[in-house]
Amino acid sequence: MEPDQNQTSPNLSPIETTYIQLGFDRVRELIAKESHSEPVQQQLLELVPLLTISQMKFRLEKIRALWEFWRSSAPFPLRHFDDLAAVLKTLKAPGALLNIEGFLILRPILEQFRLLNHYFETRVTPENIWWHWLKMMTPQPRLETAIDRVMSPEGYILDHASPELRKIRSAIQRTEAAVRKQMDSLVAFYSAKGMLTDDRPTIKAGRLVLPVSSNAKRQVKGVIQDQSHTGNTTYVEPLEIIDLNNKIRSLQSDEIREIERILRALTAECHSEVAAIGESY
Structure with a gap:
């Protein structure tokens, strides 16, 4: 039934x-x-x-x-926004770190504050029932600018977010270029001797390696990072680029730490306005 x-x-x-x-x-x-x-x-x-x-x-x-x-006028500038509760909870904690996803939630809501405030400010008089609500909404153009200075709308931390980050990323690019140049030379050398199973380097265990024929693996100086399922190919990180790869790893760790520092500083800026943000929301 x-x-x-x-x-x-x-x-x-x-x-x-x-x-x-x-x-x-x-x-x-x-x-x-x-x-x-x-x-x-x-x-x-x-x-x-x-x-x-x-x-x-x-x-x-x-x-x-x-x-x-x-x-009588233009439609409300309403846009989709996500729940801000978790972001506000993080921002209220002194010394907290709001992650990139949190800023991607916060940024469009700050823009919504500004657009709605402008909309009502040009239309609402003190006699209007919405006047009190308008006075509760505080635009945050300074925070909008601060977020835009640090990250793209997609959440990529921009090179110019800090001089140190720009310096680190430039060093990574230079070192990666040096690795590519060295690998191109090694590929040409070992390929001419018929010691590679593929003319293209690949990534194994996060390292750039040569696909060496297992029969010739002892003729290529370096560190073995992996082997194919068939056993025909041994992936060797050439000795000539190990130091460069280690340098890249170190620089990438520096990059992560600098991004965290940038986000923590940006979180502190937003923390100072969290009460106004919460009231406007």
């Missing part, structure tokens, strides 16, 4: 049971589907009917004012 669609769970409160019987839960779901972001959707799903006439009048007045804005 199929369950009765109108049957309610015995665990629901009387008020929730009434909502379901009246179809209010279905109304909430339909409205939530039209929302532009997950936080708003969750708020809509948690809506409850208003209990007093004064509450209803206040809400209707706010809706009427919004409708007037919408009808």
Whole structure:
């Protein structure tokens, strides 16, 4: 037998049971589907009917004012945004580190603050019901600029995020170029002797290696990093580039530490404004 669609769970409160019987839960779901972001959707799903006439009048007045804005001027500059709760929790902790993903959540919300503030600032007067809400929203152009100075919209930490990072990445590029040049020379040399199974170097265990015929592996000085499943190819890191590869590894560790320092400094900037960000959100 199929369950009765109108049957309610015995665990629901009387008020929730009434909502379901009246179809209010279905109304909430339909409205939530039209929302532009997950936080708003969750708020809509948690809506409850208003209990007093004064509450209803206040809400209707706010809706009427919004409708007037919408009808008489440009639409609201609303965009999708993610839940900021976890980001705010991190920013509230002194000395915390907000990761790149956190800044990618925060950045568009800061832009949303600025766009909405500008929209209402040019349209709302002190007599308007939305005036108090406008005063609670604080644009953060300084933080927007600080984030844009450090990372791209995709979350890549820019070379000019700090002089030290630029220096490290330049050193990595120079060393990688030296490795490629040395490997090209070694490939040409060993390939001419028929000692390679492929004319292209490859990566094994994070190291650049030569695909050497296993029969000739003792003729190539270096460190064996791997072997093919067939046993026909031995992957050798040539002695000539080991120091260069080690230097690259060291520089990459320096790069990670510098990026962490940059993000920690940026987090500290946002920490100083976390109260205003939370209130605006």
